[in-house]
Amino acid sequence: MRAFVVAKDGTTDDLEGNRIFFSFQNFKEQVCVKGSCFVCGAPHSRKKFNDEHVFPDWVIRRCGLQNSKFTLTNGELVPYTTYKIPCCQTCNTQLSAIYETPISKAFHQGYEGLLKFMQDGNASLIKAWLSLIFLKVHLRDFKNKVVLDERLKLGMIGDHYDLHELHHIHAVARAATAGVAINDNVFGTLAIFKIESSEDDDGFDYCDSLTGRGLLLRINDIALLHILDDCGGTAGMLSKRLEVLPHPLSQLQLREVYAHHIAANVHIRNRPVFRTEVPLGKQPQISVELPDFELHEYDPSVFGSLFAGVIGTMIAHIVVDGAKGDEALEKIATGQVSFIFDENGNVRRESSGRGH
Numbered sequence: 051m052r053a054f055v056v057a058k059d060g061t062t063d064d065l066e067g068n069r070i071f072f073s074f075q076n077f078k079e080q081v082c083v084k085g086s087c088f089v090c091g092a093p094h095s096r097k098k099f100n101d102e103h104v105f106p107d108w109v110i111r112r113c114g115l116q117n118s119k120f121t122l123t124n125g126e127l128v129p130y131t132t133y134k135i136p137c138c139q140t141c142n143t144q145l146s147a148i149y150e151t152p153i154s155k156a157f158h159q160g161y162e163g164l165l166k167f168m169q170d171g172n173a174s175l176i177k178a179w180l181s182l183i184f185l186k187v188h189l190r191d192f193k194n195k196v197v198l199d200e201r202l203k204l205g206m207i208g209d210h211y212d213l214h215e216l217h218h219i220h221a222v223a224r225a226a227t228a229g230v231a232i233n234d235n236v237f238g239t240l241a242i243f244k245i246e247s248s249e250d251d252d253g254f255d256y257c258d259s260l261t262g263r264g265l266l267l268r269i270n271d272i273a274l275l276h277i278l279d280d281c282g283g284t285a286g287m288l289s290k291r292l293e294v295l296p297h298p299l300s301q302l303q304l305r306e307v308y309a310h311h312i313a314a315n316v317h318i319r320n321r322p323v324f325r326t327e328v329p330l331g332k333q334p335q336i337s338v339e340l341p342d343f344e345l346h347e348y349d350p351s352v353f354g355s356l357f358a359g360v361i362g363t364m365i366a367h368i369v370v371d372g373a374k375g376d377e378a379l380e381k382i383a384t385g386q387v388s389f390i391f392d393e394n395g396n397v398r399r400e401s402s403g404r405g406h
């Protein structure tokens with residue numbers, strides 16, 4: 051029978067010393083601030099570390115990003131290959147076996163192959179993997195300055211995060227490494243899309259929202275969208291609105307679909323309550339208490355501002371009712387502009403936007 055040791059703050063280990071559950075405090079102090087191994091909690095003094103790529107190594111190679119850099123919100127340019135977070139060698143190997151090896155193989159089969167992989171019972175694996183990427187991106191922000199100017203003492207980006215949601219996402223992402231089961235109801239919405247490829251494009255795209263607890267990951271012509279903590283709620287809310295979508299989607303349309311999902315998640319009033327249960331003699335598991343489903347009144351400007359916020363450099367190619375640049379962005383922020391549907395709600399043929 052498996053037995054567990056529960057510390058005063060709720061942190062739970064098994065008798066071999068494997069971490070089953072990080073209390074909120076333990077997660078915050080050891081993982082976020084001190085930079086212990088983010089999977090098992092071991093300090094640098096106790097284990098050999100080789101660190102974990104925030105964006106998986108196979109993704110970097112698949113998209114040809116070995117010599118590419120990306121821009122952080124503070125303006126710093128960082129190479130994909132050295133963008134890592136603290137992780138011990140044992141956990142790094144374990145993460146590869148659980149996630150990267152099977153998932154990279156599935157991606158190798160293309161859109162149809164990955165779709166089949168998901169339909170064959172691996173959707174939860176993909177969701178946990180996307181939770182892992184989201185987690186890593188935000189943990190890395192504990193080493194990223196808010197501003198690069200040293201004279202302004204604004205600390206690290208991560209210092210300003212509310213960590214409660216990230217604590218749950220951490221539990222989901224590492225559950226498989228600790229023999230913790232995840233109840234099916236815990237997982238959120240996952241969608242897969244085939245994307246139009248374009249020439250001036252490096253094949254990789256990532257954006258996420260801590261406010262909307264969602265992320266978008268594109269690897270060449272395949273995009274995955276995941277809402278981490280809606281327990282499937284946003285899919286239900288958007289099933290009518292996004293019933294028929296172009297296939298493939300343009301990259302701008304993909305951002306619009308993503309913004310709809312994170313906006314929908316923000317509109318859910320009663321949040322699910324997650325917990326890790328350690329029942330005596332049974333496998334520990336993450337479970338959820340689902341409250342009655344209630345929504346805030348729909349505010350199109352919530353969608354609009356989230357959509358405007360993820361358009362980025364695409365704005366250079368966008369015209370909305372004759373407006374360009376910031377003026378176009380302002381129109382998009384009202385939430386009344388669509389690049390997917392025309393004023394009658396039919397799917398557009400061309401991807402220029404118009405208000406309706």
Ligand SMILES: [Zn+2]
Pocket residue numbers: 087088089090091092137138139140141142
């Ligand atoms: Zn470790």
